[in-house]
Amino acid sequence: xxxxxxxxxxxxxxxxxxxxxxxxxxxxxxxxxxxxxxxxxxxxxxxxxxxxxxxxxxxxxxxxxxxxxxxxxxxxxxxxxxxxxxxxxxxxxxxxxxxxxxxxxxxxxxxxxxxxxxxxxxxxxxxxxxxxxxxxxxxxxxxxxxxxxxxxxxxxxxxxxxxxxxxxxxxxxxxxxxxxxxxxxxxxxxxxxxxxxxxxxxxxxxxxxxxxxxxxxxxxxxxxxxxxxxxxxxxxxxxxxxxxxxxxxxxxxxxxxxxxxxxxxxxxxxxxxxxxxxxxxxxxx
Amino acid sequence: xxxxxxxxxxxxxxxxxxxxxxxxxxxxxxxxxxxxxxxxxxxxxxxxxxxxxxxxxxxxxxxxxxxxxxxxxxxxxxxxxxxxxxxxxxxxxxxxxxxxxxxxxxxxxxxxxxxxxxxxxxxxxxxxxxxxxxxxxxxxxxxxxxxxxxxxxxxxxxxxxxxxxxxxxxxxxxxxxxxxxxxxxxxxxxxxxxxxxxxxxxxxxxxxxxxxxxxxxxxxxxxxxxxxxxxxxxxxxxxxxxxxxxxxxxxxxxxxxxxxxxxxxxxxxxxxxxxxxxxxxx
Numbered sequence: 061x062x063x064x065x066x067x068x069x070x071x072x073x074x075x076x077x078x079x080x081x082x083x084x085x086x087x088x089x090x091x092x093x094x095x096x097x098x099x100x101x102x103x104x105x106x107x108x109x110x111x112x113x114x115x116x117x118x119x120x121x122x123x124x125x126x127x128x129x130x131x132x133x134x135x136x137x138x139x140x141x142x143x144x145x146x147x148x149x150x151x152x153x154x155x156x157x158x159x160x161x162x163x164x165x166x167x168x169x170x171x172x173x174x175x176x177x178x179x180x181x182x183x184x185x186x187x188x189x190x191x192x193x194x195x196x197x198x199x200x201x202x203x204x205x206x207x208x209x210x211x212x213x214x215x216x217x218x219x220x221x222x223x224x225x226x227x228x229x230x231x232x233x234x235x236x237x238x239x240x241x242x243x244x245x246x247x248x249x250x251x252x253x254x255x256x257x258x259x260x261x262x263x264x265x266x267x268x269x270x271x272x273x274x275x276x277x278x279x280x281x282x283x284x285x286x287x288x289x290x291x292x293x294x295x296x297x298x299x300x301x302x303x304x305x306x307x308x309x310x311x312x313x314x315x316x317x318x319x320x321x322x323x324x325x326x327x328x329x330x331x332x333x334x335x336x337x338x339x340x341x342x343x344x345x
Numbered sequence: 346x347x348x349x350x351x352x353x354x355x356x357x358x359x360x361x362x363x364x365x366x367x368x369x370x371x372x373x374x375x376x377x378x379x380x381x382x383x384x385x386x387x388x389x390x391x392x393x394x395x396x397x398x399x400x401x402x403x404x405x406x407x408x409x410x411x412x413x414x415x416x417x418x419x420x421x422x423x424x425x426x427x428x429x430x431x432x433x434x435x436x437x438x439x440x441x442x443x444x445x446x447x448x449x450x451x452x453x454x455x456x457x458x459x460x461x462x463x464x465x466x467x468x469x470x471x472x473x474x475x476x477x478x479x480x481x482x483x484x485x486x487x488x489x490x491x492x493x494x495x496x497x498x499x500x501x502x503x504x505x506x507x508x509x510x511x512x513x514x515x516x517x518x519x520x521x522x523x524x525x526x527x528x529x530x531x532x533x534x535x536x537x538x539x540x541x542x543x544x545x546x547x548x549x550x551x552x553x554x555x556x557x558x559x560x561x562x563x564x565x566x567x568x569x570x571x572x573x574x575x576x577x578x579x580x581x582x583x584x585x586x587x588x589x590x591x592x593x594x595x596x597x598x599x600x601x602x603x604x605x606x607x608x609x610x611x612x613x614x615x616x617x618x619x620x621x622x623x624x625x626x627x
Contacts, residue, residue, distance in 0.1 A: 146513060149522075151442070178519035188510040191533045200528070201518035251514070258518060 094121035097262060097292040098143060103157035105138055105147070112138045116157070116318045118311060120262075125284060125293045127307035127324065129300060130339070134313040136296045140264050143294065144180035145173050161262070178205050181260030181291075185267040187247035189239035189254075194231050197239045197250055198222060201258035217257055224290075225253035226283050245276025252283065256291075263287065265295040269302065281306050300340060304328050312336045378604070385601025388594035393602075398564060398580075401589055408599055410566040414481070414575040417568060418560055419550050421485020426492035427542055433493070434500025434538075439526050450501070457494040464490050465555035473559060481567075481574035484560025488549040495548065499541025503534040536621035540614040547610035551603055553578040577603055 098120040105113035113135045120126050128136040141147045143159060145166060158165040166176055178201070189197050198218045201207075208214035218235075222228040227249040231242070239250055248268060255263060265284070269277040284293060284306045297303050303310050304324060311321035312335075320327065320336045331337045338344055346354075392407045399406030433453070437446045464487055472483040507530045515525035531538075556562075561573040562583065568574075577599050584596035 144517065146517065149513070149516065174519050174521055177517055182513075182517035184510055184513065184517075186508075186510055188508065188514040190511065190514065190529050200515070201520075204524065204528075205519050254514075254518065 094124055096120070097122040097161070098294075099158075099160040100143075101158045101160070103139075103142060103155070103159060105135075105142055105156075106154040107150070108152045112316050113142070114316045118318055118321050120292065120294060121309070122292050123288055123290075124308040125288050125295060125306055126309045126311060126321075127303035128294065128296045128311050128313060129298075129303050130313035130319075131344070132298075135316040136311075136313045137266055139313065140266055140294060140296050143262070143264055144177050144182055146177075146182065148173060178258055179260055180262045180264060181255035181258065182264045183248070183251050183255055183266065183268045185270055187244060187251050187271070189242070189247050189250050191238065191240055193236045194239050194242070194250060195235040198254050198257050201254060205258055207258060221253040221257035222250075224256050224287070225249045226279060226286075227253055243276075245272050245279060248272060248276070248280060249283065252280075252287075256287075260291065262292045262294065265293065267296050267298060270298060277302075300328075312339060314339070381597065381600050381604050384594070384597035385599075388598035389601055393595070393598050397566060398595075401592070404591060406595075408575075408577065408580055408595065408602075410563065411575040411577045411580040411599070412602070413566070413568065414560070414563065415550065415577045417481055417570075417574060418484040418488055418556065418576055419546060421482065421570070422488030422492055422549055423542070423546060425485060425489035426496055426545070429489075430493045430496025430542075430545075431500050431538065433497040434504060435526060435531070437497065437501040438504035439522070439530070450498070453494040453497050456490070457498070460554075461491060461552050462554040462557075465558050468555065469558035476571075478571065479559065479561035479573040481560055481570045481572065484556050484574060484576065485570075487555035487559045488552060491549050491552065491555065492545045495545040496538075496542055499545075500534070500538050503537035503541070504530060506537075507533045536618045539621065540618045543610050543614035543617065547607045547614075550606050550610070551578060553582050557582075 096119045100116055100118050100120070103113060103116040104111060116139060128140060130136050138147065142155060143161075143166075147153050147155075155167055157167075159167060161176075161180070164171065190200060192200070195218060198221050199214060202214060202217055208217055219228060219232075222231060227246060230246060231237075231250075239247065242250060248271075252263075252268070269280045272280065281302065284295065287293060288308075295303075295307065307324045309321060310324045310327040312319045312327065312331075312333075314335060320331060320333045322332070327336060328340055331340065392405055394407060394412060395409055396405070396407035397409055433449065437449050437453075440446075441449060468483055468487040468490065472486050473479055504526075511529055511533060512525050515529040516522070520528065556576050556579050560576055560579070562579040563573045563575040565575075581596045581599040581603065584592040584599065587593070
C-alpha cells in the first residue's frame with residue numbers, strides 16, 4: 061500500500077483527453093477522433109453522507125467500447141448507473157456535476173428519466189428476464205414505448221433484436237416459451253436483445269458475463285464486438301483479460317476516483333499512473 | 346455408556362419429543378374432522394343444498410338460503426378487500442418510505458389481531474345503526490375488513506421476494522415505477538398472492554361473530570344486499586344452540602359443509618399456485 065500513496069495524491073485524469081497520446085499503429089483505432097457521446101464533467105455521487113464518486117470527468121466516445129475496471133467498491137458500477145440515472149431509485153442519493161448526452165445535462169431540470177432510460181439501455185450483472193415468454197420479454201420495452209405501430213412491425217423488431225443478440229436461431233421455434241426456461245447465457249443474451257429492441261444510443265453493461273461459464277462469456281464478448289458498430293458501449297468488468305479483449309478504452313477507478321482513462325492497450329502496457337500499473341499487473345485488487 | 350452412544354440417545358430423545366409434539370398438535374384436528382364428518386354426514390343430503398329451512402317440527406329441509414348467503418357475503422367482502430388489500434401491499438412494499446410503511450405494517454398486524462366480534466360491533470355502529478337495518482352489505486363489509494390485513498401483508502411479503510433486479514430491468518427499459526410494478530413485479534408475485542387471497546377467503550368463510558350484528562341472518566331466501574341475509578355460520582350457531590334434535594343434526598351438516606369449504610379453498614390455492622408457477626416456468 062505504501063508505494064501507492066504518491067499516485068493517490070495526484071489529481072485524477074480529468075484534464076486529459078484521450079487524443080493527447082499518440083496512437084500506436086497496431087490497433088488502427090484512434091479513440092480521440094470519434095465524436096463524444098457522453099461528456100461527464102466533475103461528477104460526484106453520494107449515498108447519504110458517504111461519497112462514492114469524486115470529481116469524475118471523462119468523455120465517452122461513440123461506437124467504442126469503454127471498459128470500467130477497478131477493485132470491488134471502487135465506484136465503477138455506481139458510475140455506470142449514474143449514466144442512466146438508475147441510482148435514482150435508491151433513497152438518499154445526491155449527485156453533483158454534469159453528465160451531458162447530446163447537448164443536454166441528464167441531471168438538468170425537466171429531464172424525463174423514462175425517456176433517458178429508453179435512450180440509454182442497460183444490461184445487468186445477473187440476467188433478469190421477466191417471468192414472461194421470450195417474445196414478451198423482448199417486446200416489453202417496444203410496447204412500453206409504443207415503438208411498433210403494427211403487429212408485423214413488432215415481430216420484425218423482435219426478430220432483428222434477437223438476431224443482433226445472436227439468440228434468434230436458438231429460440232425462433234419457441235418464442236412463446238417462458239424466458240426462465242433458457243440457460244444462463246441465453247438469458248443474458250435475451251436481456252441484451254430486450255435492451256436492443258428499443259434502439260438505445262448507448263448500451264451500459266454491468267459485468268454482463270460474470271455469472272456465465274467461459275463459452276457463454278465468449279459469446280457475449282463476440283456480441284459486444286459486433287454491437288459496437290451500432291452502439292456506444294460502456295462495460296463494467298472485474299475481469300481484466302475481458303477488459304483487454306473487448307474494449308477500446310479503459311478507465312481505472314480506485315476509491316471513488318477515476319485514476320486514469322486511456323486507450324486499452326496503453327492502460328495495459330504503458331499506464332501513466334503507478335497505481336494503474338500495480339492494479340493491472342495484479343499487485344493489488 | 347460411551348459418549349457416542351450417549352449422544353445418539355440424546356438425539357433420539359429429542360427427535361422423539363418433536364414427534365410427540367406433532368402428534369399432540371394434530372390430535373384436535375383429527376378429532377374435529379372425525380366428529381364433524383361422523384355427525385354431519387348423517388344429515389347431509391342433496392336436500393341440504395337445494396331446499397329451504399323447514400319450520401320447527403317438520404323434518405327435512407336444507408340451508409340453501411344460507412349457502413347462497415355465505416357466497417354473497419364472502420363475495421362482497423372480497424370485492425371490497427382484494428383491491429384495497431393488494432394496493433396497500435404494493436404501497437408497503439414499493440413506495441412506503443421506511444417510517445410510513447412500518448406504521449402501516451404495524452396497523453395491519455394490529456387489525457389482523459383485533460377480535461372478530463369487535464369488528465362486528467364496529468361495523469354495526471357505522472353501517473347498521475345509521476340505517477336501522479341489518480344488511481348483506483354490512484356483513485360483507487365486516488368480512489372485508491378482516492380480509493384486508495391478511496391480503497395486504499401477504500402481497501407485501503411476496504412483492505419483496507421478487508428480486509430488485511427485475512424492477513430495475515423494467516425501469517431500464519423506460520418503464521415508470523407504477524408500470525414496472527404492474528407489468529413485471531406483480532405478475533411475478535401473483536401465484537403467491539392468489540394463494541393469500543384464497544386463504545383469506547377460507548379464513549373469513551368460517552367467521553360467525555362479525556356477522557351476528559351485521560348480516561344478522563334470515564330464515565328466508567334473499568339476495569337483496571340491503572336486507573338481512575342468511576349465512577352458514579350464523580345458521581349453524583342458531584341451530585346448534587336450539588333445543589331441537591332435528592336442528593342439531595342440521596347444524597352438524599352445516600359444520601361439515603364449512604369445513605369442506607375451507608379444505609377446498611386450501612386445495613384450490615395449492616392448485617392455482619402450481620399452475621401459475623408452471624406457466625412462469627419455475
